[in-house]
Amino acid sequence: xxxxxxxxxxxxxxxxxxxxxxxxxxxxxxxxxxxxxxxxxxxxxxxxxxxxxxxxxxxxxxxxxxxxxxxxxxxxxxxxxxxxxxxxxxxxxxxxxxxxxxxxxxxxxxxxxxxxxxxxxxxxxxxxxxxxxxxxxxxxx
Numbered sequence: 001x002x003x004x005x006x007x008x009x010x011x012x013x014x015x016x017x018x019x020x021x022x023x024x025x026x027x028x029x030x031x032x033x034x035x036x037x038x039x040x041x042x043x044x045x046x047x048x049x050x051x052x053x054x055x056x057x058x059x060x061x062x063x064x065x066x067x068x069x070x071x072x073x074x075x076x077x078x079x080x081x082x083x084x085x086x087x088x089x090x091x092x093x094x095x096x097x098x099x100x101x102x103x104x105x106x107x108x109x110x111x112x113x114x115x116x117x118x119x120x121x122x123x124x125x126x127x128x129x130x131x132x133x134x135x136x137x138x139x140x141x
Contacts, residue, residue, distance in 0.1 A: 004023075004024060005023075005024035006021065006022065006023050006024060007021070007022055007024070008020070008021040008022075008046075014034055015034045016034075017033070017034070018031060018032070018033045018043075019031065019032050019033070020032070021044065021046070021049060030043065030044035030049075031043045031044065032044045032045050032046070037084075038084075038091065047082040047084050047093065048082065050080075050082055050093070050096075050129075051080035051081065051082040051096065052080070053125050054078075054080040054082075054096060054098065054123075054125040054126070054129070054134075055078040055079055055080040055098065056078070057123040057124050057125040057126070058078045058080070058098055058100065058119060058120060058123045058125070058126065058136075059076045059077065059078040059100070060076075060123075061119040061120075061122060061123035061124075062076045062078070062100060062102055062115065062116050062119040063076045063102075064119075065115045065116075065118060065119045065122075066102065066104050066107065066112075066115055069107075069111070069115055071104040071105070071106060071107045072104055072105060073102065073103070073104045074103045074104055074105070075101075075102065075103050076100065076101070076102040076103075077100070077101045077102075078098055078099070078100045078101075079098065079099045079100075080096050080097070080098045081096065081097045081098075081099075082096050083095045083096070083097070093132055094132075094133065095132060095133040095134065095135060096129070096132060096133075096134045096135070097134075097135045097136070097137070098120065098134065098135065098136040098137070099136070099137045099138075099139075100116050100119075100120075100136060100137070100138040100139070101138075101139045101140075101141050102116065102138070102139075102140060102141065103140070103141050107140065108140075109140045112138065112140040113138050113140075116136065116138035117136070117138070120134060120136045
């Protein structure tokens with residue numbers, strides 16, 4: 001199996017410094033700062049990167065599981081909202097709420113919800129984040 005890599009560089013102090021994060025493929029490169037992470041800065045942050053990875057993984061897993069169940073997925077959209085809060089005085093990711101919308105001919109809402117819930121449990125990123133409460137809202141469109 002392949003090994004995926006990313007790199008982050010931070011320069012300066014925690015509050016006044018800044019950093020850059022990039023994927024090994026070079027496709028994604030983004031700046032990040034204290035402000036973008038813990039306040040309302042406009043740069044990226046590790047939590048949204050984690051959310052992006054989770055959303056991408058989950059969208060693919062739902063599509064794969066729909067196909068395995070005999071449906072032809074047309075589109076799956078996943079949005080991950082990563083909650084960062086102080087716990088015992090330390091910043092922590094306390095949960096991820098994932099909204100999933102999918103469309104596939106002939107699948108009913110109950111089966112879609114069952115497939116999406118299974119995908120949430122089985123996607124690679126969900127399994128890697130087992131210590132975090134991951135919630136999901138799924139909608140068949």
